[in-house]
Structures are given as structure tokens and as C-alpha cells.
Amino acid sequence: MAGKAPGALSRLIAHPSFRWGALLFGIIVLCAVFAWWLAPHDPFRNNFRTRFRAPDETFWLGTDRFGRDILSRTLHGAKVSLRIGLGVAALTALVGGTIGALAGFVKRLDGPLMRFMDALMAFPAVLLAIALAAALGPSEVNAILALSIAYAPRTARVMRAGVMVVREFPFVEGARAIGASPARVLLRHILPNAMAPLVVQQTYVFALAILAEAVLSFLGVGPPPPTPTLGGIIADGRDYIQEAPWISLVPGVAIAMTVLGLNLMGDGLRDALDPRLRTAIR
Amino acid sequence: MSALLRVEALSVAFGKTEVLDGVSFDIAPGEVLGIVGESGSGKSMTALAMMGLLPPGGRIASGRIVFEDVEVSRLPERELAKMRGARMAMIFQEPMASLNPVLTVGEQIAEVLRHHRGMDRRSAHNEAVSLLKLVEVAAAERRVDEYPHQLSGGMRQRAMIAIALACRPRLLVADEPTTALDATVQAGILDLLRGLRQEFGMAVLLITHDLGVVADICERVVVMYAGRVAETGDAGAIFAEPGHPYTQALLAAIPRLEGPIGTLPAIAGVVPSPADFPPGCRFAPRCPHAIPACEAAAPVLRALAGGTQAACIRAEHAA
Structure with a gap:
């Protein structure tokens, strides 16, 4: 049976890849949240005397061409990247989830809604984001909007499939037999049982959005400078990759660790919430 | 007394x-009425039509369903939903899958009470406990807060019955309520239904393919075959003097404790699918007493000397 049976939480904690993923992601989130306290330097302050410093005891991870501290910029950049990832995961869950649930539950809406999603899916996410940034101007909110439009169809597909499976369970007919209205059947009986795949999917969307944000910032259509974003810092270091590789390397590793942590958590969630794999977890 | 429910043509x-x-x-x-028939005879479809829960694509082509002098088959969905669970309730074959796995048993019982009887959370919870006691679930105070997967099959079916009984319906439709349960649990559930019916004066429509269950609890029987009523009458008459060759064959196929051990008589063939029902009497191709006239026209129900009504032109020859 789909759904979070009691015990899912303990299975989750017992799952090694979820534990490591949560640890890694948790550390990154804490670093980002407390960036203002943790960062040793002001991430925006230019200092021409400290340009292109290699990592030393003052600038632990070096400086960029304006003499700004890479560690401080990466911490603040992670904050922006995580905000974008969270925004995209939340917005796609809301919009894509609603569309998918309606498409899966109301047969009449299935065709039109999903063809519309297919059409959106056909657009490359980055192209869509560039177009939106060009139309509305580059900003954090527009990046979230663009990536959410691009990723909503995937979430909608997962939600639709889940709803269609649960819709056929006898307890749904049972709910109708006790007089529950269609809205009530969907919200109270179907959705809670179809949530598990959505939760897993959203951890991947979170990771995908962070990667895509890096691409957008690298291309110069993410949040505009001087706001530090992980992709933006990588782009800053692009021209000096031979002489000062730490500029691009540090935010690159931060992105990799964030995505790795999220994906490990997603795998753990998937195993813990998937009844067919339950026995495999020990 | 006028009928509680009338299904007409x-x-x-x-x-x-x-x-x-x-x-x-x-x-x-x-009253307890049994509908018996093989898989595909239309028993469950009849029940779903009564509840207004026909699967998508299905529609009532003709005829009427009248419940408490209201024509159910014409009611809009909103009115039907008010009636379902309140005046007319249904329990299903699969107690394993008929309860929502993410809600506790108590929450599911309380849902009906709050929806139809407008109870608040606390009194609905208390009522849920007394309903579980009514359906003889042991340790009801503890069970009410448990999830379906923590209950045994028999207990889940009792919980389903508790949900169905929550609003004291006038009619309980039970679609193969004991099929998925083992024999001792089955007997317990039937005893429970019998007791509840006496306590509340609730009518029960019992759908089953198990003639043993019918003999145990039903007062009258409707035997269905391939979407039509083959025979109907008091349970006693059906078992003592079945008129329709199909009913006779069904009864002959029950294993008996006494008498010589031999091959169990079976009915050759299967129920035809609705797309290729034969013309005339639909049982004729499988009937040992069929004559060419059987395939000419659909037989109508007629009273027989044995006290039942059967849709068979050869009933006197088949006896």
C-alpha cells in the first residue's frame, strides 16, 4: 500500500544514504542560513590590494579579481542558490502537483492539462529561463519562476500517476459509498496516499533547480551581480581558471556537495516510502 | 408494508x-435478501447501480430504482451523496483494501459521523468507540486509534461494518462481505450482521456466490445469471424445490458430507461475456434441458408449483 505507514520515519533514519545525505545537506543549509555570522569577510567588499590571493591564513579559500573573499562569497552564494532551489521545489509542488492531481482525478481535464504540460516540457529549461530573464529582467524571483515553469511538468506527471493508481483502490469507492464529495475524496483520501512519490520527486527537483540556477548565473541571466550565487562565482573565475582555479573550484564543489546531499536524501526517502523496497533496507 | 427498495426492470x-x-x-x-450468481452475472453491478456508483461509462438504460419512495436512479449526484452512507450504506469484498491506509480506523468512522450527522470531533470519536464495541471489536478504545494495517482481516471487515452502520442506515448492501475471510471469521461476521439487523431493523442486501452463506442468513433469494434474474423466491423454497435448471445446477455443485464420494457435478462452460450474450434464454447453451424454443425468446419470470418464480419455459421438465 502506498503511503506513509507509521514506521516510515524510523526506516528513514536507519537508511544510510539518507543519514549521510541529510548530514551533508544539513551542514550546507546551516552554513547558508548563518552566512552573515560565519563568513570571515564582507562578500561585497572590493580590495585591490588583495586581488587573486591564493588560499592563505587570511583568505582561507582565496580571493577573486576584485579581492573579495571566495569563502564568504560561496557561503552567501549558497544561501541564494538554496533559496532558489527551495522556491522552485515549493512552487512546482504547488502548481505541478495541483495540475497533476486534477489531471489524474478528473478524466475530462486529463487530456488538455497533460498536453499543455507536454508542450512546456518540450522547451529546454535554460532557454525558457533566458527568454523570461530577457522579458522580465534577471532577478532571483524571475529565475524561480522560469525554472518552476520548466520543471512543473515533471512534478505534474509524477502526481498524476500517483493519483491514478490510488484512485482505483477500493477504499476510494468506499469513501464515495459513505457519501464523500469528489473534492473530499481527492483531498482527504487520494492525495495523502499519493504524496510519497511527490516528496521524492521534489528532492530531485530541488537539486535540479540548484544546478540549473548555476547554469543561468553562469550565462548571466540569474540574479544580477553583485549578488553572489554559486553559478555566478564560477562564471567570475572562468577567465582566470589557469591562474586562480580556486575561484571556480570552491563554488563548484559547493554545488556538487549540495546536489549530492539532496540526491542521497531523495534515494533514502524513496526507499523508505516505497513498500516494495522495504525489506531491502537493513 | 410497502417495500423499502424496489428495483423495476x-x-x-x-x-x-x-x-x-x-x-x-x-x-x-x-429483510435479508441474497443475490447469488457466478462471477460476471451482474450481482455487483446491481448493487453499484443502487448506490449510484456505476463505474465510468456505465448508465441506467431503462428501469427504475426506488428507495424509500424516492427514485434513486433520477437523483442528482449531490442528493445521492447525502443518501449514501446515511440511509443506504455499503460494505465491500476486500476489507484489506477498503480502508484508507493513512487514516486511523477511528478517523474513518468519525468522518461519516461528522459528514452526515454533523458531530464535533470529540463526540464523533466517542461514538466511533461505541460503534467498534457494537461490531464486537475487542479493546475498542485502543483499536480506534490504530491504522488499518495493524488490524486483522476480520477486524477490518468489522471496522468497515462500523463505518457502514455509523448513521443507522435503513439498508445495508454487503458485496461479498465474507469472501476474503477464513471460515470461522466468516461465521462471526454473519452472526454479527444477523444480530445488527435484529437490533436496528435494518434491511440487508447480501451479494454472494456462496450458497452456504445464503442458507445461513437470507430469507429470500434472487438468483442471477448473465445480467438477468433466473429465479427468485423464499430461501426455503429455492433450496427445497429449485425450478430453474441453473439454480438446480448451482445446488448440485455444493459438496455434501453424506452419500458416496464421486466427481462433483460442475456446470460446463462459463458465463458468456456481455458482448456475446446468446439470444433467447442466456443459460440455454449450458443447459441440459434446452430445446430449440429456448433460444427463440427471452423467458419471463413465472410462478412455479414449488413456490419460486423462475425464468424458464422448461422448468416443469427439468424438475
Whole structure:
């Protein structure tokens, strides 16, 4: 049976890849949240005397061409990247989830809604984001909007499939037999049982959005400078990759660790919430 | 006393395919009526039509369903939803899958109470406990806060019955309530239904393919075959002097404890699918007593000397 049976939480904690993923992601989130306290330097302050410093005891991870501290910029950049990832995961869950649930539950809406999603899916996410940034101007909110439009169809597909499976369970007919209205059947009986795949999917969307944000910032259509974003810092270091590789390397590793942590958590969630794999977890 | 529920010449069709053809029967208040038949005979479809829960694509092509002098088959969905669970309730075959796995048993019982009887959370919870006690679930105070997967099959079916009983319905439709349960649990559930019916004067429509269950609890029986009523009458008469060759064959196929051990008589063939029902009597191709006239026209129900009504022109020869 789909759904979070009691015990899912303990299975989750017992799952090694979820534990490591949560640890890694948790550390990154804490670093980002407390960036203002943790960062040793002001991430925006230019200092021409400290340009292109290699990592030393003052600038632990070096400086960029304006003499700004890479560690401080990466911490603040992670904050922006995580905000974008969270925004995209939340917005796609809301919009894509609603569309998918309606498409899966109301047969009449299935065709039109999903063809519309297919059409959106056909657009490359980055192209869509560039177009939106060009139309509305580059900003954090527009990046979230663009990536959410691009990723909503995937979430909608997962939600639709889940709803269609649960819709056929006898307890749904049972709910109708006790007089529950269609809205009530969907919200109270179907959705809670179809949530598990959505939760897993959203951890991947979170990771995908962070990667895509890096691409957008690298291309110069993410949040505009001087706001530090992980992709933006990588782009800053692009021209000096031979002489000062730490500029691009540090935010690159931060992105990799964030995505790795999220994906490990997603795998753990998937195993813990998937009844067919339950026995495999020990 | 007038009938609680009347089904009059009910036909249900999916597209152009008729799965029910002119089904008629009635249930008096407090009566237990059994509908028996093989898989595919239309028993469950009849029940779903009564509840207004036909699967997508199915529609009532002709005929009427009248419940408490209201024509159910004409009611809009909103009115039907008010009636379902309150005046007329249904329990299903699969107690394993008929409860929502993410809600506690108590929450599911309380849902009906709050929805139809407007109870607040606390009194609905208390009422849920007393309903579980009513359906003889041990340690009801503890069970009420448990999830379906923590209960045994028999207990889940009792919980389903508790949900169905929550609003004291006038009619309980039980679609193969004991099929998925083992024999001792089955007997317990039937005892429970019998007791509840006496306590509340609730009519029960019991759908089953198990003639043992019918003999145990039903007062009257409707035997269905391929979407039509083959025979109907008091349970005693059906078992003592079945008129329709199909009923006779069903009864002959029950294993007996006494007498010589031999091959169990079976009915050759299977129920035809609705797309290729034969013309005339639909049982004729499988009937040992069939004559060419059987395939000419659909037989109508007629009273027989044995006290039952059968849709068979050869009933006197088949006896």
C-alpha cells in the first residue's frame, strides 16, 4: 500500500544514504542560513590590494579579481542558490502537483492539462529561463519562476500517476459509498496516499533547480551581480581558471556537495516510502 | 408494508453493451435478501447501480430504482451523496483494501459521523468507540486509534461494518462481505450482521456466490445469471424445490458430507461475456434441458408449483 505507514520515519533514519545525505545537506543549509555570522569577510567588499590571493591564513579559500573573499562569497552564494532551489521545489509542488492531481482525478481535464504540460516540457529549461530573464529582467524571483515553469511538468506527471493508481483502490469507492464529495475524496483520501512519490520527486527537483540556477548565473541571466550565487562565482573565475582555479573550484564543489546531499536524501526517502523496497533496507 | 427498495426492470449498459437486462426485485424493511450468481452475472453491478456508483461509462438504460419512495436512479449526484452512507450504506469484498491506509480506523468512522450527522470531533470519536464495541471489536478504545494495517482481516471487515452502520442506515448492501475471510471469521461476521439487523431493523442486501452463506442468513433469494434474474423466491423454497435448471445446477455443485464420494457435478462452460450474450434464454447453451424454443425468446419470470418464480419455459421438465 502506498503511503506513509507509521514506521516510515524510523526506516528513514536507519537508511544510510539518507543519514549521510541529510548530514551533508544539513551542514550546507546551516552554513547558508548563518552566512552573515560565519563568513570571515564582507562578500561585497572590493580590495585591490588583495586581488587573486591564493588560499592563505587570511583568505582561507582565496580571493577573486576584485579581492573579495571566495569563502564568504560561496557561503552567501549558497544561501541564494538554496533559496532558489527551495522556491522552485515549493512552487512546482504547488502548481505541478495541483495540475497533476486534477489531471489524474478528473478524466475530462486529463487530456488538455497533460498536453499543455507536454508542450512546456518540450522547451529546454535554460532557454525558457533566458527568454523570461530577457522579458522580465534577471532577478532571483524571475529565475524561480522560469525554472518552476520548466520543471512543473515533471512534478505534474509524477502526481498524476500517483493519483491514478490510488484512485482505483477500493477504499476510494468506499469513501464515495459513505457519501464523500469528489473534492473530499481527492483531498482527504487520494492525495495523502499519493504524496510519497511527490516528496521524492521534489528532492530531485530541488537539486535540479540548484544546478540549473548555476547554469543561468553562469550565462548571466540569474540574479544580477553583485549578488553572489554559486553559478555566478564560477562564471567570475572562468577567465582566470589557469591562474586562480580556486575561484571556480570552491563554488563548484559547493554545488556538487549540495546536489549530492539532496540526491542521497531523495534515494533514502524513496526507499523508505516505497513498500516494495522495504525489506531491502537493513 | 410497502417495500423499502424496489428495483423495476433495471437495465444497465456500457455503451451499447447491456450488462443488466430487466432486473426486478424488492426488499422489505428489515429483510435479508441474497443475490447469488457466478462471477460476471451482474450481482455487483446491481448493487453499484443502487448506490449510484456505476463505474465510468456505465448508465441506467431503462428501469427504475426506488428507495424509500424516492427514485434513486433520477437523483442528482449531490442528493445521492447525502443518501449514501446515511440511509443506504455499503460494505465491500476486500476489507484489506477498503480502508484508507493513512487514516486511523477511528478517523474513518468519525468522518461519516461528522459528514452526515454533523458531530464535533470529540463526540464523533466517542461514538466511533461505541460503534467498534457494537461490531464486537475487542479493546475498542485502543483499536480506534490504530491504522488499518495493524488490524486483522476480520477486524477490518468489522471496522468497515462500523463505518457502514455509523448513521443507522435503513439498508445495508454487503458485496461479498465474507469472501476474503477464513471460515470461522466468516461465521462471526454473519452472526454479527444477523444480530445488527435484529437490533436496528435494518434491511440487508447480501451479494454472494456462496450458497452456504445464503442458507445461513437470507430469507429470500434472487438468483442471477448473465445480467438477468433466473429465479427468485423464499430461501426455503429455492433450496427445497429449485425450478430453474441453473439454480438446480448451482445446488448440485455444493459438496455434501453424506452419500458416496464421486466427481462433483460442475456446470460446463462459463458465463458468456456481455458482448456475446446468446439470444433467447442466456443459460440455454449450458443447459441440459434446452430445446430449440429456448433460444427463440427471452423467458419471463413465472410462478412455479414449488413456490419460486423462475425464468424458464422448461422448468416443469427439468424438475
